[in-house]
Amino acid sequence: MKIHKERIDLESKSQIEFMDMTDQIQEVVDRSGVREGQALIYVPHTTMGIAINHNEPMLLQDFMRVLYKIVPVDAQYSHDLFELRRTSGTADGRSNGHSHCKAILLGNSEVVPVEKGKLLLTERQSIFAVEFDGSRKRDIVVQVTGL
Amino acid sequence: MKIHKERIDLESKSQIEFMDMTDQIQEVVDRSGVREGQALIYVPHTTMGIAINHNEPMLLQDFMRVLYKIVPVDAQYSHDLFELRRTSGTADGRSNGHSHCKAILLGNSEVVPVEKGKLLLTERQSIFAVEFDGSRKRDIVVQVTGL
């Protein structure tokens, strides 16, 4: 039984962004040597999430719009007051209450089976790290287990 | 350590549908021979999701209503224009932007512990494959790992 874990560094360029990590995650599976098993994709952050879907830019915009309707950026978030007090109003604080709420809705982990050394992705599935409070340097964790 | 993976074929009958897969997933656990471990339930599609909850038809309708309020079918989705262009307006394309958005909200994987050879489900928990763009032939993947 193999357990192989790697961090993948990434850098978001805008406040909210779908970053397609599929190829890099497959490379971790390749390096793991696992042929049959599974890959855990995990986000060690509080304002990012994981999504698996079609990498079609117009669709990703549609989903952004859904999320922004549920969690508007221009609503009042108590957390933003907390951050403002914590940082005494300095530039360090971020008005990112909405980013946390979006991240909770997406969740921090997804598990994808590995079959004959390949991520079991069909049709047009891509695996995305979803930034909700960029731009920033970030990382995600991929852990591959199996035989 | 055992790793046992099967696809379960299914066929949705309507556009949006909760399909209770609990018994068939338990049968995969039975065939795996795993007594202590876990079952990964994974959807290899971009317009289906996984949910675990009570199989009570009025409740499932309630949840549909919640999803339709968040992601209305009669809103405009840019992805539908993409599909229209891709297929040159032929019958092949689907106006399924809303289906993708709903699927992302539910997620593609859930992991359920296996205890003494049984899925650890209590109360009235059922495991559903949730169709958002039927009717279609589909499949889900169940991977059982453990001792």
Place this chain on the structure above:
Amino acid sequence: MKIHKERIDLESKSQIEFMDMTDQIQEVVDRSGVREGQALIYVPHTTMGIAINHNEPMLLQDFMRVLYKIVPVDAQYSHDLFELRRTSGTADGRSNGHSHCKAILLGNSEVVPVEKGKLLLTERQSIFAVEFDGSRKRDIVVQVTGL
């Protein structure tokens, strides 16, 4: 390869409540003896969910507000009629259609890597059992696998 599973008993004090289980989950990891692997956190209930985020009370209120906007308590849920009939209007029934809907949105499982015997949590990540139909006695399941 170790597989170690424990139930953690808890008791919610209000109808909707974020319960920070991080320390107790780490104690299960400690008892498992696993140094490299992963922890599955699983909710065996239909009106509770799992979330991983910052334990900042004002942020948790923000997220509650988002959920209540999506799934209002004062809307009509067909499931509440089902419960009323099932219990013949006795005190046993709960108007908890909204609780089920919220639970489905959060999901029942999250998987967190374990590194050098510690849950891989960075920044301000806490793991919450999220009650949507309290107060009640509850439990969650933690299953640690690895070397």
